[in-house]
Amino acid sequence: MNHRHNRSGLTRRQLIKGIGAASLLPLMGSAPFAIGGQNAGRVLVVGGGFGGATAAKYLKRANPAIEVILIEPNETFYTCPFSNLHLGGLRQMDAIAHGYAELEDRYGVRVIHATAEDVDADAHQVTLSTGRKLDYDRLVLSPGIDMRWNALEGYDEEAAEKAPHAWKAGTQTELLRSQLEAMDDGGTFVMVAPANPFRCPPGPYERASLVANYLAQYKPKSKVLILDAKDNFSKQGLFTAGWERLYGDRIEWVGLSNDGRVTRVDADRLEVETEFGTVHRADVLNVIPPQKAGWIAERAGVTDDSGWVPVKAETFESRQVADIYVVGDATVAAPMPKSGFCANGQAKVVAAAIAASLESRPAPEAYWTNTCYSLVGPEYGISVAGVYRVQDGVIAEVEGAGGLSPADASDATRALEAEYAVGWYNAICQDTWGTPLGGRAT
Amino acid sequence: MRPARPTHHDAARRRLLRGMVAAIAAIGLATPALAEGPWQRLDAARSVLGDAEPNTQGLVLDLPHVSEDGASVALTVGFDGELADDDYISRIDLFATANPSPEIATFHLTPLSGKPEISTRVRLNETQQVIAIATSHQGERFATAREVRITVSGCLMRNGGDQPEPLSNPRVSVPSSFTAGQPEAVRTLINHPMETGLREGADGEVVPRHIIERFTVSLNGETAFEAELHQSISASPYLLFYLSPDESGEALFEWQDDTGNSATHEASIQAG
Ligand SMILES: Cc1cc2nc3c(=O)[nH]c(=O)nc-3n(C[C@H](O)[C@H](O)[C@H](O)COP(=O)(O)OP(=O)(O)OC[C@H]3O[C@@H](n4cnc5c(N)ncnc54)[C@H](O)[C@@H]3O)c2cc1C
Numbered sequence: 001m002n003h004r005h006n007r008s009g010l011t012r013r014q015l016i017k018g019i020g021a022a023s024l025l026p027l028m029g030s031a032p033f034a035i036g037g038q039n040a041g042r043v044l045v046v047g048g049g050f051g052g053a054t055a056a057k058y059l060k061r062a063n064p065a066i067e068v069i070l071i072e073p074n075e076t077f078y079t080c081p082f083s084n085l086h087l088g089g090l091r092q093m094d095a096i097a098h099g100y101a102e103l104e105d106r107y108g109v110r111v112i113h114a115t116a117e118d119v120d121a122d123a124h125q126v127t128l129s130t131g132r133k134l135d136y137d138r139l140v141l142s143p144g145i146d147m148r149w150n151a152l153e154g155y156d157e158e159a160a161e162k163a164p165h166a167w168k169a170g171t172q173t174e175l176l177r178s179q180l181e182a183m184d185d186g187g188t189f190v191m192v193a194p195a196n197p198f199r200c201p202p203g204p205y206e207r208a209s210l211v212a213n214y215l216a217q218y219k220p221k222s223k224v225l226i227l228d229a230k231d232n233f234s235k236q237g238l239f240t241a242g243w244e245r246l247y248g249d250r251i252e253w254v255g256l257s258n259d260g261r262v263t264r265v266d267a268d269r270l271e272v273e274t275e276f277g278t279v280h281r282a283d284v285l286n287v288i289p290p291q292k293a294g295w296i297a298e299r300a301g302v303t304d305d306s307g308w309v310p311v312k313a314e315t316f317e318s319r320q321v322a323d324i325y326v327v328g329d330a331t332v333a334a335p336m337p338k339s340g341f342c343a344n345g346q347a348k349v350v351a352a353a354i355a356a357s358l359e360s361r362p363a364p365e366a367y368w369t370n371t372c373y374s375l376v377g378p379e380y381g382i383s384v385a386g387v388y389r390v391q392d393g394v395i396a397e398v399e400g401a402g403g404l405s406p407a408d409a410s411d412a413t414r415a416l417e418a419e420y421a422v423g424w425y426n427a428i429c430q431d432t433w434g435t436p437l438g439g440r441a442t
Numbered sequence: 443m444r445p446a447r448p449t450h451h452d453a454a455r456r457r458l459l460r461g462m463v464a465a466i467a468a469i470g471l472a473t474p475a476l477a478e479g480p481w482q483r484l485d486a487a488r489s490v491l492g493d494a495e496p497n498t499q500g501l502v503l504d505l506p507h508v509s510e511d512g513a514s515v516a517l518t519v520g521f522d523g524e525l526a527d528d529d530y531i532s533r534i535d536l537f538a539t540a541n542p543s544p545e546i547a548t549f550h551l552t553p554l555s556g557k558p559e560i561s562t563r564v565r566l567n568e569t570q571q572v573i574a575i576a577t578s579h580q581g582e583r584f585a586t587a588r589e590v591r592i593t594v595s596g597c598l599m600r601n602g603g604d605q606p607e608p609l610s611n612p613r614v615s616v617p618s619s620f621t622a623g624q625p626e627a628v629r630t631l632i633n634h635p636m637e638t639g640l641r642e643g644a645d646g647e648v649v650p651r652h653i654i655e656r657f658t659v660s661l662n663g664e665t666a667f668e669a670e671l672h673q674s675i676s677a678s679p680y681l682l683f684y685l686s687p688d689e690s691g692e693a694l695f696e697w698q699d700d701t702g703n704s705a706t707h708e709a710s711i712q713a714g
Binding site: 275332334396 | 506507508509510511513514516591593594606611613614615629631633677678680
């Protein structure tokens with residue numbers, strides 16, 4: 001297929017179509033001519049997670065004439081949100097599984113189950129694991145995170161088979177759950193938590209909570225120890241108060257200033273060593289290592305030396321490579337956290353920006369919201385919300401908007417927030433894949 | 443999943459930038475290495491520099507581009523530039539240009555420090571330039587600066603939390619043995635609130651300044667490394683630096699705070 005593009009986003013085919021190409025040039029940039037019909041442009045979306053699936057759907061909603069191809073190796077996507085409930089024995093894997101049928105059947109997204117292996121930004125071309133090459137007018141990358149193997153001494157892919165990270169949901173989640181189930185009563189679940197930035201700032205602490213909840217019921221002599229490379233973490237006051245209330249001293253947290261930073265992992269012996277030489281032995285060892293943008297981002301040339309992707313705040317187009325838009329955890333979007341909610345919101349901004357740019361219109365103004373629910377117990381929810389806008393070219397949190405759950409809320413309020421968390425999960429999955437409550441392909 | 447193949451984009455971009463710097467130098471800036479820097483606009487930095495024009499090559503400041511917790515930003519300063527054979531870096535100053543008081547720390551190094559490279563954690567109130575100035579024993583001066591964006595997100599909102607007990611839990615990690623002439627990293631950490639004197643407590647009153655002001659390391663009674671610390675060092679000061687002892691013996695680590703209290707830690711050193 002000949003699908004070369006030019007800077008305005010029109011394909012060469014469109015340019016040559018019928019009229020002399022030269023006479024078109026003065027018109028470009030002003031009138032959205034020749035758009036619509038079957039030649040509205042082609043967008044490839046890499047990654048069918050929170051960011052990618054949302055971008056694909058909302059591109060089609062913005063303009064059904066845009067050809068949208070979603071590239072995702074897996075037929076079933078397991079969400080990290082609520083994977084901590086599986087670890088805690090509160091939800092089956094099926095109930096966090098989502099498929100792509102709705103995107104294909106209802107919205108007309110073409111889904112190819114393959115891995116994007118390379119990006120040639122000059123040629124506007126992506127090479128798939130099948131060997132196939134696809135041209136694009138615009139490319140969206142939402143590859144999520146990859147682990148920085150060996151950034152933590154002793155922690156590589158092989159070690160993750162013994163000391164799972166479970167920071168991508170799926171087999172890693174099931175492995176950690178089976179280790180927890182096999183653990184003897186009286187054992188210690190040790191979690192190694194990373195420094196900022198990383199996927200889902202409150203995630204480790206929700207996990208510790210739901211593991212403690214499981215232990216309290218089934219292995220009451222067991223403990224949770226969190227060794228943290230930070231002194232402060234998300235919703236810290238709310239978590240610590242919740243832990244005291246529900247679990248007494250079952251959860252112990254050791255922060256950076258008290259030698260909580262782990263510098264070496266021995267996955268065979270289930271031991272970790274901290275910076276000042278304390279060795280902790282685990283019965284189940286969960287290592288959440290330092291992270292970076294999914295590797296395809298580096299291959300596309302959009303990452304900087306931090307390992308993450310700097311983007312233009314208004315559109316989430318790469319600051320380094322034209323016509324590549326990046327959303328979700330892979331980006332530097334602070335103060336927005338790396339959350340599924342943010343990935344979903346960023347993807348909508350990107351869909352609108354791409355639809356506009358393919359018609360040579362300016363992108364609409366962007367703003368975002370985020371709410372992170374965490375379950376401290378099955379009936380004890382807490383949350384933090386934020387609103388974000390572009391200020392002086394960077395993303396900024398709108399002061400006075402959003403905030404935390406009250407510190408002194410009643411049990412009834414905490415129980416309501418736990419219900420809202422389930423409502424949030426169903427709603428965002430419905431919005432992203434069209435399948436709430438783990439309907440694989442309905 | 444197959445591991446990422448390294449891309450050449452970054453290297454190419456760096457080459458390009460270096461080329462540009464060279465080109466600018468060629469078209470007539472008489473002393474390109476002495477270009478204007480933020481240190482000229484900061485009194486505290488100028489008082490270290492005096493009349494000297496600093497060399498902008500050789501001193502390297504490593505900080506994240508973006509930090510989500512301004513209360514604790516990891517910083518490393520190191521020197522890999524050129525010096526005369528009998529010269530060494532004897533002092534490094536750090537400044538936070540937009541903090542209420544810009545001094546972060548002054549480090550005094552000796553030949554026993556071995557390698558001029560220090561890591562610590564600093565407080566940065568807002569997005570700003572951080573400056574490092576190095577002075578050699580013979581008076582050569584080097585300067586560099588890095589911009590850090592601070593975005594404290596609501597999702598990471600701090601809750602105050604418990605203040606650590608001042609001067610408690612001194613921790614030191616020294617290598618089990620040193621080889622003569624080979625500097626090795628030494629890490630230290632001690633609990634201390636490092637109250638800036640700018641914060642309001644729960645009662646609405648300003649919490650008085652209370653910080654560790656001086657940290658000294660001596661080897662067999664001889665000062666090897668010294669740090670003057672200011673409010674812009676994070677709570678529970680962390681310092682990573684190098685030592686290059688020429689003989690075995692005792693290392694003494696001492697932290698002194700502004701109330702006159704101090705804590706010490708001893709370690710025996712094997713060198714051969
Ligand atoms: C334990 C845990 C709990 C969490 N809880 C919450 C929560 O309650 N609320 C919340 O908002 N967020 C939560 N998150 C965060 C959330 O999971 C992420 O922020 C979100 O998944 C980011 O979306 P993304 O699109 O960037 O990446 P992902 O959702 O990970 O999607 C990336 C997709 O890209 C695919 N991919 C990668 N490389 C390629 C390639 N080369 N070719 C093709 N496809 C590729 C992957 O297969 C994957 O499907 C949690 C995370 C964890 C770990």
